[in-house]
Amino acid sequence: MQPEISNGTLIDIQEFDFFYGPKQALFGISLGVLPKEVTALIGPSGCGKSTLLRSVNRMNDLIDESHHEGNISIDGKSIFDPLLEVMSLRKRVGMVFQKSNPFPKSVYENVVFGLRINGENNKGRLDEVVETSLKAAALWSEVKDRLNDSALGLSGGQMQRLCIARAIANQPEILLMDEPCSALDPVATAKIESLIQELKKNYTIVIVTHNMQQAARVSDKTAFLYMGKLIEFDETEKIFTNPSQQQTEDYITGRFG
């Protein structure tokens, strides 16, 4: 591998193509994500943002008859290395989905799921992880008295934060967020956004969003994708104030879509 050309990037996407059967969804995407930064992926529906995001933890493996070309490496190591176990990759790269998907178990069991599947059953250790993860996800004060209640009794915003806590409990390096606020009301959205600001201190975050104000508020870097191609990737401030591409400007000012 070539760690020197990664010049500090944590996730290095190189000339990445992705195909759903015969249909190509991503065209030669190259993009570097720096550690402890929030990178936003924006673009119209069907532009390939989610496909790109889901390629980073190889969730796209689940789709039959899909394949890719090019490479993605994390810390200079290819994630497609046949010697690398996809399970250990997914432990390093956590994911939060568009629709919150807590398991039909208690709040506690949801948070410790990742640890339990790794064989961790020490009660003290699990309790500790539950508390720190829920605190990190700004949910502890709301659920500390109902850890043994079903997670499905929580509100939509709480469920989404529980999913974040569940991802954090695995102690990943990277958090992928696929439109985490699209199903939430403005109050819950504001909470998640401030949480992202907090999490940035410890995690590298890649977030897909439809909401351009959100991208502007939470991210350091923004990538604009259109029709499966990366149009522009730069500092968020620059993208939203002075984009270098006409297409980017048209999109963020709402002139096409």
Add this chain to the structure above:
Amino acid sequence: MKKRTKQITPSGEPWVWLTALGLSVGILMVASILGLIMYRGLEVFWPERAPLWSIRSGDDTLGTELVLGPEVLKQNKSAAHGPDAGTEIQIFQGNRESLGQAFRFISSSDIKAKTLPPEVIWIERMEYGKALGIPIALRLKDGTEIPFGAQNFLPNLDIKVTEAHERWEQIEDLEKNKIGKINREIKSIERKLKNLQGNETQQDNIASLVEKKSGLETQYEALANKARELRTLQDNPTLIYRLANGEQRELAVGQVVEYYFPNQLGFFDRLGMFWRHIGSFIVEAPREANTEGGVFPAIFGTLVMTVLMSLAVVPFGVLGAIYLSEYAKSGLALRLVRIAVNNLAGVPSIVFGVFGLGFFVYMVGGSIDSLFFSDRLPTPTFGTGGIFWASLTLALLTVPVVIVSTEEALASVPRGAREGALALGASKWQSIRRVILPAAAPGVLTGAILAMARGAGEVAPLMLVGVVKLAPSLPLDTTFPFVHLDRKFMHLGFHIFDLAFQSPDSEAAIPMVFATTLLLIALILVLNLGAILLRERLRKKYATGNF
């Protein structure tokens, strides 16, 4: 000309009525069959009054004949008697051994009088069914007679009957448990002797075994003698009673199962007796070629077989469904397997019976016998029908039901749950075991319920793989090893068939057929209700919220 119906009824309205009609017809049919079974099934246990009928005898208008017994049925005479022949009633007169038939038809027009003599006694006997008559006296062993009118007649009869019942219990204990145990020991010694035969070095061993055997045989003789003695005691005292036609009969009190005076009973006495009859029907063993007594061994056999079948079918069905829907690559092979599984559900059940007989009983059972029970051959142990093979055969029959419903349940688990587990680094098996399967559990149980309902009601295949008319012992009991999977068993479904078509007195068996049918329906209902309650609990636990 265009029809104007649209103005009268909204469009589609006739279809609503048609669908409602279809549903009503369906419900009506089910309700009427259940109602009939319930009525006829429960009627059996209700103690009927036994009137004394005076009827014209033969062609002689002056002659009178007396018939004793409750009316069972009233119907129009058949056309053979000519048009407007009037009605006739069927009377249950009991006393099969002396009257020839337990039932008798009399023409309504022949009835002169109907009275309810309070002294009529109704006796359930160990043999020949029921006896109806007027008691005369109790003849004790020394020949003294206590006449029916005497003060001490009833208390004495009560005591003697109770004593006789106690003796029957002792006899059963002797013959079934004690003698049975000695028999088993003798048999095992005989097997050992057979194996040692001709072995010169084991002479001492053989001698000690022979000695032990003769010791056991003396014990056997002693116990058998004791049982014989008790049996002779059952012949005394005797109850003397008179039939309606004047004939006098004598019946050993030891033959009395139960007696009562039907025409003296008040409503609540009869209600109490009704419940007692239901209770003894459920807990007692059958008598007299299954036409009398209870059906306990059949209930027990059905229950054990259904449970064994569920234990076999659910794990295999669920594992198969998991492979099909989670692991197998979609393609022609998978489609073929699915089609095969679905078609398996449509194969007539008797075909499974034949397969079970050929594969389980003869092949697998035969091999087990020659490997592990060769000392008992040629008497087969597992190489003959038994409850284990019957359960496995039915498991095979119901496995498609479980597979199909489990596959549906797995498919309905939301994608979010699967992806959530995988995204946390779970392996496929971990996500199935910890997330998908618990969420699908209610659906899996639905499959198990359907399988149980189908399996418990199936009769045809069982006839080939181990069900019998009368099983000497239950598949679960207190003798080691407690669970006897090789034993033959009784089954309610087969019991119904046996009563209806194979009993010597089919008329007398009809009430038992209805009662047994009612019980089978009730048993399946109870089994299903149990599984449904379990499913509701799981549903609450794993409610799939807002996925």
